[in-house]
Amino acid sequence: MPYGTGGMMATAASASAENLFDRSTEGFPKSAIDQSTAAKYRLEHHYSLQLEQAIERNERRIDLENKLETEPGSEERKNRQLAALGSKESQFLRLRRTRLGLDDFVTVKVIGKGAFGEVRLVQKQDSGKIYAMKTLRKADMHKKDQLAHVRAERDVLAESESPWVVQLYYSFQDPQYLYLIMEFLPGGDLMTMLITYDTFSEDVTRFYIAECVLAIEDIHKMGFIHRDIKPDNILIDRSGHIKLSDFGLSYGFHKNHDSQIYQRLISGQVNGGNNNNYNGVTSLESGVDAISLTFSSKDKLATWKKNRRALAYSTVGTPDYIAPEIFMQQGYGQECDWWSLGAIMFECLVGYPPFCAENPHETYHKIMSWQEHLYFPEDVHISLEAEDLIRGLICVPETRLGRNSVMEIMSHPYFRGVDWAAIRQTDSPMVPELSSITDTRYFPTEDLEKVPDQPEHYDYTVTDDSKQKDLAFVGYTFKRFESLTKRTGSAL
Structure with missing residues (x-):
């Protein structure tokens, strides 16, 4: 066969192959395109997760090998420890393949x-361990545009190894709810403690504020x-030390924490960009009617306490501790958390937040014009060091303590004598x-007796629309390796 003829035939075959594998979606119904896009998204996540888990297993093995190299002991003992790690890894792989559900607790x-849900004290059926189970209604997450927030909370808890953050052991979901299985901290929260004692002494305040700084x-x-x-x-916690919780409004500069990506995901546009904006906090104007604020006058302290408890259950929450730059939504950084700490310190010493008022608009205006409303009552004794620290935290971001380094706060005279390295011990x-x-x-459980023991499930039909919405929760499931090695029976 002449060389020229063979080349022509090869060219024709190549053109035919290109036509055969044309990737155009023209003519396909939208439902088919949505299903294929969803399948691609799930597969990519599955294999990405497998790779991530393999890397984690390898890192745990390397960490143990490095530790054993510096420890005295026979080779037989070291080999036993490596074998024990291998056994735990095998158990963990089986645990990952096990589907957890509400019936397991x-x-x-x-x-x-x-x-958006409730928190229950639960016991795991197979191990008997005690946990706190937080439930979130998926429908509310969609309706209130909380998808980015709930993912950020799960990611913070899953990534954290900090003793200052409540530990997450498992997370899972069913068609109607998201579930977070966390350690149970039996000491309640600082709000309950403040309602009980009205104010703290400077020494007690110093202890809790110092721990909050580290957290x-x-x-x-x-x-x-x-x-x-x-x-x-x-x-x-059970020993009286603090841990941070509720990261539903946290922001991690990650594309999964951008609310816009979930709107694109649900509409079938899975590959969204990473828009590192600072939005996500419900604006005061849009949620103002859902807020029931507090009174600052002492003759109304009982009413204030009652409203304060109800406020914890509201959709928007309390704005008393929010920095003014968050309301302005013009960009802010980590220094906004230090403003909140200053407001908490003020409440610990005085008995109420610095900008609380009888209605939400007044609180908002007080925060926005904080220079005119930050007032230290004369009948409450506050040391000069304490007042100076509060003023160093409740101020403009450009001069706020902690904006450059946490050492700006830790080295303040108010904390003189604090052993930062050993405070948790x-x-x-x-x-x-x-x-x-x-x-x-x-825990104030007297008002919760009518809440059912199990989350209320309603009639639910799986549709193409619900499947598409569920893409927002792909990757929500989590199991912590350390859950296998926890020695206590209570997970406290």
Whole structure:
């Protein structure tokens, strides 16, 4: 066969192959395109997760090998430890393949209620361990545009190894709810403590504010802004030390924490860009009617306390601790969390937040014109060092303590004598008195008796639309390796 003829035939075959594998979606119905796009998204996530888990297993093995090299002991002992790690890894792989569900946990008591779900004290059926289970309604996450927020919360808890952050052990979902299985901190929260004691002494305040400084620093080191630091979200563990919780408004400069990507995802446009804006906080004007604010006058303190508790259950929450730059939505950084800490410190010493008012608009205007409204009452004794620190935190971002380094706060004279390296090992000024691992006396459960033990499930039909919306929750499932090695039976 002449060379020229063969070349022509090869060219024709190549052109035919190109036509055969034409990737055009023209003529396909939208439902088919949506399904293929969703399948591609799920497959990419599946294999990305497999690679990530393989890297984590390898890092755990390397860490143990490096540790054994520096420890005394026989080769046989070291080999046994390596074999034990291999056995735990095998157990963990089986655990990952196991589908957790609501039936794996038994409710002991409802201990909290929020705008989008409840918090229950639960016991895992197979191990008997005690946890706190937070449930979130998917429908509300879509309706209130909370998809980015709920993903940010899950990511912070999953990534954190900090002793200052409540530990997440498992997360899973069903067609109607998201579930977070976390450690149970039986001491309640700082809000309950403030309602009980009205104010703290300077020594007690110094202890809790110092621990909050270290907790916020750890969040910032992870690359997150909490954006919702308030007494409600500062939990107390069984030894009286604090841990941060509720990262629903946190921001991590990650594309999964951008609310716009979920709108594109649901509409079938999966590959969204990374828009590092600072939006995501519900504006005061749009949510103002849902907020019930507090009174600052002392003759109305009882009413203030009652409203403060109800405020924790509201959709928007309290703006009393929010920095003015967040309301302005013109860009801000991690320093906004230090403003919130200053407002909490003020409340610990005075008995109420610095800008609380009888209506939300007044609180908003007080915060925006904080220079005119930051007032220290004359009948409350506050040291010069304490007042100076509060003024150094409640100020413009450009001069706020902590904007350059946490050392600006830690080196303040107010903290003179604080052993920062060992504060979590020191005795807390208030240690919870507990009668059992399921003692909930530090939680206001008297108003929660009518809340059902199990999340209410309604009739639900799976449709193409619901499948598309569920793409927003792909990758939400999580299981912590350390859950296999926890020695206590209570997960406290």
